[in-house]
Amino acid sequence: MPELIxxxxxxxxxxxxxxxxWGPGLHEDGFGLGPxxxxxxxxxxxxxxxxxxxESGLKAVESGRGCxxxxxxEGDRVHGGIALRHGFNDYVLQFGHxxxxxxxxxxxxxxxxxxxxxxxxxxxxxxLEKVLIVCEADNxxxxxxxxxxxxxxxxxxxxDSGAVRRYWIKI
Numbered sequence: 001m002p003e004l005i006x007x008x009x010x011x012x013x014x015x016x017x018x019x020x021x022w023g024p025g026l027h028e029d030g031f032g033l034g035p036x037x038x039x040x041x042x043x044x045x046x047x048x049x050x051x052x053x054x055e056s057g058l059k060a061v062e063s064g065r066g067c068x069x070x071x072x073x074e075g076d077r078v079h080g081g082i083a084l085r086h087g088f089n090d091y092v093l094q095f096g097h098x099x100x101x102x103x104x105x106x107x108x109x110x111x112x113x114x115x116x117x118x119x120x121x122x123x124x125x126x127x128l129e130k131v132l133i134v135c136e137a138d139n140x141x142x143x144x145x146x147x148x149x150x151x152x153x154x155x156x157x158x159x160d161s162g163a164v165r166r167y168w169i170k171i
Contacts, residue, residue, distance in 0.1 A: 001074065002065065002072055002073065002079065002114060003072075003074070003109055004067045004070035004072060004073075004080050004082070004115060004118050004119075005070060005071050005073055006053065006069065006070070006071075007031075007047050007052045007069055007070075007071055007149060008071075009046050010044070011078055012042060012045045014073075014076050014077060014078045015021075015039075015071070016039070016040070016080050017078070017091065018079070018080070019031075019033075019039075019148070020080040020104060021103045021104055022101075022104070023128045024026070025135075028067075028083075028100045029079060029083070029099035029100060029101045029102070030079075030081030030082040030083050030099050030100040031069070031081040031083070032052050032053055032055070032067065032069050032083055032104050032165065036106065044140050049079060050086060052067075052069045054067070055167055056065045061110045062114075066085075066086045066087075067083050067085045067086060068082075068083065068084040068086070068115045068119075068122055068126075069081065069082075069083050070082050070115070070118075070119065072102070072106075072111055072115050077106075078103070078135070079102075079103060079106040079111050080101050080102035080103055080106060080111065080112070080115070081100065081101060082099070082100040082101075082112075082115045082118075082119050083098065083099050083100070083117065084097060084098050084119045084122055084123055085097050085099075086126060086128075086133075086157075092132065092135070093132070094133045094134070094159075095134055096131070096134035097123065097128070097131035097132050097133065098116065098119055098123075098131055098133050098168075099133075099134075100112055100115060100116060100145075101147075107141065108141075112141070112142070112145045113145045113148050113149065116133075116145055117122065117149055119120065120149060120169065120171060123171050124171045128171055129171055130168050130169060130170045130171060131166045131168070131169050131171065132154075132167070132168055133146050133151060133166075133168075133169065134165065134167070135164065135165050135167075136164055136165075137156050137162070137163035137164055137165050138163075139165075143165060146165075146167045146169070147166060147167075149169060151168065151169050152167060152168050152169070152170075153166070153167055153168035154166040154167065
């Protein structure tokens with residue numbers, strides 16, 4: 001059975017394995033990986049995990065600017081990550097409240113649909129009435145995932161990085 005867990009240093013090697021499967025880049029949405037994050041060494045990874053925990057902490061939640069990060073795992077295998085961004089700021093309006101990514105070998109199992117449903121429950125606990133989710137316009141898998149969780153298409157917009165679909169889900 002899959003579960004959502006907070007990022008942990010215990011799964012460093014499993015997380016690196018998942019990241020390696022994606023290949024180079026920052027496209028593993030849901031992990032909160034930034035261009036300057038050093039995650040290969042144990043110390044760098046521990047510092048990065050601590051920052052993700054700080055963003056999920058009470059102060060961040062109360063400010064409405066935090067982000068809840070969860071990893072999608074089964075046993076010691078990291079299948080992907082999902083992030084719930086709190087509040088309404090420019091970043092959320094551009095990229096959405098929720099971002100997720102599933103490693104290629106774990107796709108087509110319903111993990112993203114399941115994880116999104118779980119994060120909608122967390123959004124409810126935070127008091128959000130609706131969430132925005134954005135995906136690339138040609139990402140059929142994400143489109144299905146969002147729609148299966150009640151996403152209503154606002155429209156398709158052109159951005160600097162290509163066309164995106166914008167969905168709203170009422171909580």
